[in-house]
Every structure is written in C-alpha cells, then in structure tokens.
Amino acid sequence: MPDMKHFDKRARKSETESVLRRFLSVSGTRKIVRFAVFRCFFIPPSEFSLAHWKQRKIMRPPSQYPQAVVGAEAETEEPDPRLMAMMISTRLAGRAVIRVVGRCNEAQENQELDLSNCQLMQVPDAVYHLMRHTELKTCDLSDNVITKIPPKFAVKFNLITDLNLSHNQMSKLPEECAEMGSLERLDISHNTFTSLPTCIFKMPKLNQLNANDNHIVDIEVDFLEEAPSLQNIDLTRNPITPRIHDQLSRITKIRISLSPREKEDWEDLTI
Incomplete structure (x- = not known):
C-alpha cells in the first residue's frame, strides 16, 4: 500500500x-x-x-574574420x-x-505563514492559490512595504489566530477584517494609522492589540469600551490628543499602555 x-x-x-x-x-x-x-x-x-x-569590460574571444576588426x-x-x-x-x-x-x-x-521581510508591496494572488487547501493559524507580514490589505485576505484566512502587520505602510484595514472570528492577537505597530480601524472593535475574540508607533490622534473611545474580548492595547508613542488621552486613562476594563501626556501650552506654568 x-x-x-x-x-x-x-x-x-x-x-x-x-x-x-x-x-x-x-x-x-x-x-x-x-x-x-x-x-x-x-x-x-x-x-x-x-x-x-x-x-x-565586455570580454569576447578574438575573431578569425578581418571584418570583425571594424567593430572592435x-x-x-x-x-x-x-x-x-x-x-x-x-x-x-x-x-x-x-x-x-x-x-x-x-x-x-x-500552518504558519511567514512572509516577513520579503519586500512585498501587496499580498500576491499566488499566495491565496498556494494556501487554498491550508488552514492557516498564524500569518506574519511584517517588515515589508505593504500599503493595504485587500478584503479577500480576511475571507480567505479567517481562521488565523495571530496576525502581524507591523513595520509596513498601512493606514487602514478593510471592514471585512471584522469577520476574522478566530483572531486573538493583532499587531499593526510601526505603520501610518491615524485612527484605530473600526473593524478592530468588532472582532469577537481579539484580546491583544499592538498599535504603538503610529500617527494615531483620535480614537472612538465608546466603541473601544464595547469591544467584546479586548484586554490589552499598546498605544505608546502616538500623538493622541489630550482629551482622548484622559478618556483612555479612565478606562479600567482594558489594560491600555499610553505614553505620558504632553501638557498643552496653557497647562505649562513654566512658559
């Protein structure tokens, strides 16, 4: 047999x-x-x-024909x-x-796809073709130059539990990512996000989010508090506004890591 x-x-x-x-x-x-x-x-x-x-220098064997000398x-x-x-x-x-x-x-x-440091600008279509019969558990796309994730990524790889998108050039995620029902850990650090994607608040099992070192200014605090499973968020080294910073500091059900809030000009008595 x-x-x-x-x-x-x-x-x-x-x-x-x-x-x-x-x-x-x-x-x-x-x-x-x-x-x-x-x-x-x-x-x-x-x-x-x-x-x-x-x-x-271009090395070529000597020619036996006189006419080749003309083009020497x-x-x-x-x-x-x-x-x-x-x-x-x-x-x-x-x-x-x-x-x-x-x-x-x-x-x-x-079942662990590692495409980190592959100089990718996008996820090639061939990846979906090769992975069509594989139930991926983790996916690492870090250290590339990816600008966006297509909606079909969330549809094709909806069983992933750990997704690393750090060190890219992304500023948003498709709403279809909310359908990634098995995702528990998401890393979007070192990108160009100016706000947290709303799909993150809808992921049913997401409990850890790394969003440090972005350009995040504003956050939907009400949506954040309603996230079903979120427990830990890293928002350090983001230019979060003082108002949002104060609101995040008062949240107790989620452990939120924040950089120290910078005082505004009217608060700084040393000026």
Whole structure:
C-alpha cells in the first residue's frame, strides 16, 4: 500500500514547481522574468551600485574574420547602466518570488505563514492559490512595504489566530477584517494609522492589540469600551490628543499602555 503522506508531499512539490513554471518564465538568454500573479509586488533595492558594472569590460574571444576588426571599438563600449540595473533587479525579483513560494510551501506543513521581510508591496494572488487547501493559524507580514490589505485576505484566512502587520505602510484595514472570528492577537505597530480601524472593535475574540508607533490622534473611545474580548492595547508613542488621552486613562476594563501626556501650552506654568 503506498505511503499517502509521501504521496501528499510529492503532490505539493509538483504543485509548487507548477506555480513557479507558471509565474516565472525565462525568455532567451537575457533571463527576463515575466510576472503574472506576482506582478507589482517586489521593490528593487535602491542601494545597489553600478560602479563595478561600469568598470567591467565586455570580454569576447578574438575573431578569425578581418571584418570583425571594424567593430572592435563598438565591442569595448561600456554596457548601458540602466539595462544592467534592470537585469539585476529582475534577477533579485525572481529570487524574491522563489522565496515567497518556498515559504508558502513550508506553511502547508506547519500552518504558519511567514512572509516577513520579503519586500512585498501587496499580498500576491499566488499566495491565496498556494494556501487554498491550508488552514492557516498564524500569518506574519511584517517588515515589508505593504500599503493595504485587500478584503479577500480576511475571507480567505479567517481562521488565523495571530496576525502581524507591523513595520509596513498601512493606514487602514478593510471592514471585512471584522469577520476574522478566530483572531486573538493583532499587531499593526510601526505603520501610518491615524485612527484605530473600526473593524478592530468588532472582532469577537481579539484580546491583544499592538498599535504603538503610529500617527494615531483620535480614537472612538465608546466603541473601544464595547469591544467584546479586548484586554490589552499598546498605544505608546502616538500623538493622541489630550482629551482622548484622559478618556483612555479612565478606562479600567482594558489594560491600555499610553505614553505620558504632553501638557498643552496653557497647562505649562513654566512658559
């Protein structure tokens, strides 16, 4: 009788290879990657230097034909730096795609999706494809440049208990996140939120929220107090208004971490 577990692993490996063939196609010898589902997700590194490319010479074997000598000067011309930068960025982007697919493959084994530090601008559609038969428990999207989470993320991954969105560039969450009925811990720290998303107050099992180091000024205090399971909130290092700061300080049913309130000009007697 065949080993079903081994068969399952071979099937997943075959599916991963199929996804790579589908989303990464190499054209000729120039190795130009064409992105389909992964398009617009990779940020090329800006710190890459072209100095060593400018110093390199194009080495070609000597020609046996006299007419090739005419073009010898053209052969020694330096390559276009912009073309070299495009080729390097494309190569790095291909590696990033392979990294994402590899981590999705690992998540199929342990139900923990770790896409942190992958230079993502968005969650690629291929991730939903690869995870369609996996019941994820945790998801880490931290240390990327993601600006928004699409509504289908909450629909596809509604069984997640721990979601880390820290160190991105998000300023809002879709209302569909309120349907994440299993979510217990949410980290949105180090983003660009100016207020707490209202969907957070509707999550039935959310008990821990990290929202420190944002640009939060205003908070719906009444909605916050009505959150069904919220127990701990970190709001430190946010420019919360003095009025909201005082209201939050009076809440006792939720443990709220706040930075010391700065005195307004009329309160500071030393001025």
